[in-house]
Amino acid sequence: MSLRVYRFLQALILLALVVFIGFKLISGTLSLYINMQYMPLTVFGIALLVIMMLVILPRPGPKLEEGQDHDAGHGHDISPAALVILIVPLLVGVLIPVHPLDATAAATRGMNVSAPLVGTSQTREFQSAADTRNILDWIVIFNSSADLSPYVGQSARVTGFVYHDPRLPADQFIVSRFVITCCTADASAIGMIVDWNQSADLKESSWVEVKGPVQASKLGGQPIPLIEASYVQATAQPDQPYLYP
């Protein structure tokens, strides 16, 4: 394979990566993969890819090109095998349907109802109105507060996906969210146990809004929040399915 073809293939793959990630960025599906706090890094990465692509794209004037380029490509393994591996992410992204992490992932990775695995050194606003707190807020409150009495009995309103833990009785389920610090590699599922007599009717992984007073329950000596649901309603998957610590 001539160096020109090799460079052209390289540029093509870089372009494909730009289109692929750019599309995820514009369509908003990027938030299914990374903490959106790091979105600027991705934009920066796309910019670097574009610059690299434009520079390596072979130009007309073959003689000059080969001459200028001869000491960059040499010595590197210029076999196409090295190039096609970079197509794998595109194949994975195109062929496998896009889904945020759900109950399947939670079943493999474990569900946490008492303590967030993530370091939550920052103080959370516990004075916030009870119905604006998300699942992570409630878990942190129950994990870190010495006195739970101000919180017990408050009415919670949280959104999450349904997770049926085999250890729970039939009239309970877990309303859960994934917490992402950096990207999906560090995702950990957290959840609150919900008392709801029609639990069994809820479809696994479906998104629900749960409302009801919060009670203090115990799991292995550790206080955990439990919602005595007054209603559980199906809801749309939020734009940002994950919570960020």
Next chain:
Amino acid sequence: MDIIPSMEFPTRRSGLSRSLIWIILFGAITVILYASLPASVWPRLGQRLSVFATVFLGIFIEALPFLLMGTLSSGLVEVFLSDEWLARSAPRRALPAALAGASLGLIFPICECGTVPLARRLFRKGLPLPAGIAFLLAAPVLNPIVILSTATAFGWGRMLLWRLGLSLLMAISVGLAFSIERDSANILRVPIFKVGPGVVHTHSANETFMQKIRQALLISADEFFEMGRYLVFGASLAAILQAFISQTSLLTVGSGPILSVLVMLALAVLLSICSTVDAFIALGFLGTFSFGSVLSFLIFGPMVDIKSILMFLQVFRRKTVFYLVLLPLLMSLLAGLAFNYFSA
């Protein structure tokens, strides 16, 4: 980089057909599995594939900008840095030389794929042995890009501090250990002085600034594709572990104080992930593997892995390579075990 001999033309050809077969096979299997999903043979396979894709792309997308930054700075160093100046201004005495060598990466951010070729050029220009060895081992971690990516993954906390501190300590002690040997010919391979055709980049002075920039970008593009492979492999493995293997069974391995460190050290070598992005792979293991084992992965991987061993062999004598692998291995093992046994 430039010391990996380029493949013969026929091999290249078979490389193409072989990799095409793999890609087609991969695609076909994916499509078939996807199409045969509702057959409920494996009811959760489809969902698990989705989990795999989400985790894999999460790692890949998050790591990509860092890999690009690393290869870009490597290209710029290669084109713009004067080796003569660097070799001349290095301290001669062992300890200062090792210190200076270890902190060189802070100024020239390159990952392990760039350190070996650079170290080789510097040795040839008379860089003291302790400085070169310390540079080789420390630069892949002690540089701004890796510090940033580690902090992105783990936060500005103890993982970052221990990674930096221990890498520095290990690099300096190995550098000092080699300072006992006065005659560098016992350490370095002789052929290092033999210059093959096209091995040394001679950049004529009349190259314009823009031409140099272009040259740097071409080099970084090659390196991006070379290193991107390891990222794809590493991210796949991490994602497979997370999507298909239940955490509880992994925990048995990952929480064993000795076994977990050994497994992570082996992974560090086998995966050969570029140090600019290995933090994101390591992050995926932190939930199940002990802190000490993940830390040992993060300090050992940048120093020794398959591709760096291959590159070491081009520069050093076999005996030297043996010690270059053994000393960091023992120290990483010790560090990992110490954390697992003495730290909560």
